[in-house]
Amino acid sequence: MYKVFIVDDEAVVRDGLKRTINWQEHGFELIGDYPNGREALEVMEHTVPDVIISDISMPFMDGLELAAAVSQKYPYVKMIILTGFDEFEYAQQAIRLKVSDFILKPITAHEMRDLLHKVKREMDEVAQQHEDLSRLYNQLKQSLPLLKERFLERLVVNGLRxxxxxxxxxxxxxxxxxxxxxxxxxxxxxxxxxxxxxxxxxxxxxxxxxxxxxxxxxxxxxxxxxxxxxxxxxxxxxxxxxxxxxxxxxxxxxxxxxxxxxxxxxxxxxxxxxxxxxxxxxxxxxxxxxxxxxxxxxxxxxxxxxxxxxxFEGRPSYGNQPQSDWDRQLASVVKTGSIQEVHQFIQGFVAQLKESMVPLDSCLLHIQKVILSLMNTTQELGLGEDCRQIHLTDVYRFKTLDEIEAWLEETVSSVMTAISENRNHYTLTQIRKAVEYIETHYAEEKISLQDLCRHVLMSTSYFSLVFKQHTGETFVEYLTRIRMEKAKEMLQHTTMKFYEIAGKVGYGDPNYFSILFKKHAGMTPREYRDRHAKES
Missing domain, CATH: 3.30.70.270 (Reverse transcriptase/Diguanylate cyclase domain)
Known part of the structure; x- marks a missing residue:
């Protein structure tokens, strides 16, 4: 509610305005009516209205004098002048005194209601503006610390005039x-x-x-x-x-x-x-x-x-540059060395980077070159998804070389474990392939280690090593045992002659077959057949 004073020396006018206007319905509260400007001004020492509706011609202090005093002391109070004098000089004075409205009498109740509606709308707009400005000011006060930080950041990071x-x-x-x-x-x-x-x-x-x-x-x-x-x-x-x-x-x-x-x-x-x-x-x-x-x-x-x-300024132009072939060395160690050897390699690489004191960008390039070599090695060995993903950008996750050293050791250990598992799987597959070949071609007298290695695509020395590791026997021992087992089956279940059985299991010389059979079974082929016949 906006508070209103009525100031008019005619009591009938004051009473008429009080009775004919439903002030509250229009958003106003009539808090006083006075016969002259002096009395109204005295009351304003302790009660200030939002709007004053005043006649222009009054004793002691007329409406324009009141408007001048209010404008000087209470500039936020809205002043409306009602007058029966239709003279230009009064209007001019009212404008100079920032009077809101200058209305000619007589004014009807309907015109007064329209006037009040207009005044309320104007005052609502002003109040809304003040409210918005007040809210913005509060927001600005709350934002000042952040605004100050952003200004200082611009000053120090980008520079200002x-x-x-x-x-x-x-x-x-x-x-x-x-x-x-x-x-x-x-x-x-x-x-x-x-x-x-x-x-x-x-x-x-x-x-x-x-x-x-x-x-x-x-x-x-x-x-x-x-x-x-x-x-x-x-x-x-x-x-x-x-x-x-x-x-x-x-x-x-x-x-x-x-x-x-x-x-x-x-x-x-x-x-x-x-x-x-x-x-x-x-x-x-x-x-x-x-x-x-x-x-x-x-x-x-x-x-x-x-x-x-x-x-760090004024250092020599990095005379102790890191070696240029660390990447090649890593690939070699990963392919042929142990995990312990790889860890020693990484520790030496990081120690040299620290000693060189190269700039950060150069240091990261050396590390990424080594990582790229590791990635290429995993691809060459066909690890694929068996090894966890490695990215060149991984280095940017760390703040120190010590952290990268620990990460590299962990990563390379993972790669070498995958390589070892991959090799074991491949070797086991090749050994199985070799066993199948032996069991298929044992009857061939001239089957040799070289034939078998060509079949499984492995060197004779490496094949001999891993074959013994996986089977517990050398190639010759395994082939002989297979041949002897096949010979036993034939001695038990056929009436074939001994020389025929020898030929069937890859021995062209029956006497040599008999010697080997006795060494393997502890008896001659004849004794073996006779014993088995009796047991049956």
Whole structure:
């Protein structure tokens, strides 16, 4: 409900408006009627209406004087003038005084209702605008921390012009930066041995916020700028130290303090890169990029460290370059070596990468070259889906060389296990094929080891080794046993002559057959047949 005053020196007019208009029906509440502007103005000291409907000609204080006083002291009150004077100068004065409506008397009840409807609609629109603006202001206040973070991120990551920097620093109430300036970037290594719930992400967010609180306490104490990037890194901006050595010492001290507290009290680790110093806010992106470059050396040196770009700049052009044939060596070791030999190979490879201190991109290329060699080897050996999928992009999942070393050892062990299983399966298949060949061709007198190896596509030395491993007998022993077993069957179930049986089992010389049979069965072929006949 909007509150209304009626101000008119004619009581009949006031009474008529009170009686003929259902104020509440139109969204208004009539809270007072007064004979002149002075009385209305006095009451407004403690009760201010939303609308004043006033006559123009009144004693002590007329309508225009009242409008002037209200406009000066209560500019938000809507003023409507009713007058019987149809003169241009009154209308001009009313416009200057920002009177909402200037209505000529007499006015009917119907016209008054239309007027009230119009006034209410206008006031509703103004109220809605104020409400929207109020809501937007509250939203802006709530969003200010995030807006400040995004501004600082743009400043440090992309760079801004001086005018915009000054304007935004003033808007967010930040202390202007002064030379020298320096950026440090902190990144969480991992969350230690905690059982992190990855389904909701709440646990990781709480831990990230805890790390931010550690940095925030230090930043507030040291008067530093702190913000989080979209990649969840924590960035500190140092400013105002003219001595470059002192500035670096301050950055190392604070970075080491933050690293220590997070490790000791939160039980997980961060690595922090310290960038190069710069003189102006426009140069902050250079310091930021160099801090990221320093942070990249975590890959070579390990986690939970403060890494300064000054420690890595000016190095010689990587004189101890990693060997170029690690990929070829890996393929050879995987094909012919043991798992222990492969692990030793990987440890040597990683140790050389660390020693070389090559940049991160170059280091990753060396690793991917080795992984590609491993992928090609698995394909050459026909492992297919027997070996778990290996991808070149797997290296980007890890933050340190030590993690990649452990992953490579696990991956190569899996590959070699698959190779071993594949070889065993292939060998067993070939041995079975050889046994079938022997049992089919045992009657051929000139069957030889060379014939058999050609049939199963294996070298005689390797075949002899694996055949003995799988059957417990040499080729000759196995062939002789098969021939003797077949001969026994013939001696038991046929009346064939001994020389005929010898020929049937691959011996052209019956005497040689008899000697071998006696050695195998402990008796001559005749004795064997006679004994079996008696038992039957």
């Amino acid at each position: 001086t005018a915009e920097i000054n304007e935004r620093f003033q808007y967010f109430g930040l202390t202007p930066l002064s030379p020298l300036q320096l950026v440090t970037v902190a990144d969480i290594d991992d969350f230690g041995i905690r059982n992190i719930r990855t389904d909701t992400g709440h646990d990781t967010e709480i831990l990230r916020y805890a790390a931010f609180n550690v940095f925030e306490e230090i930043a507030n104490r040291e008067n530093l700028l702190l913000f989080r990037t979209r990649e969840e890194r924590l960035v500190l901006v140092f400013s105002g130290e003219e001595d470059e050595t002192v500035l670096y010492e301050q950055a190392y001290r604070i970075a080491e303090e933050a690293r220590f507290y997070i490790d000791k009290f939160l039980k997980f680790t961060v690595s922090i890169g310290v960038g190069q110093a710069c003189r102006t806010a426009e140069e902050l992106p250079l310091s930021y990029k160099s801090a990221l470059s320093a942070l990249d050396y975590r890959f070579l040196l390990g986690k939970n460290r403060v890494l300064s770009i000054l420690d």
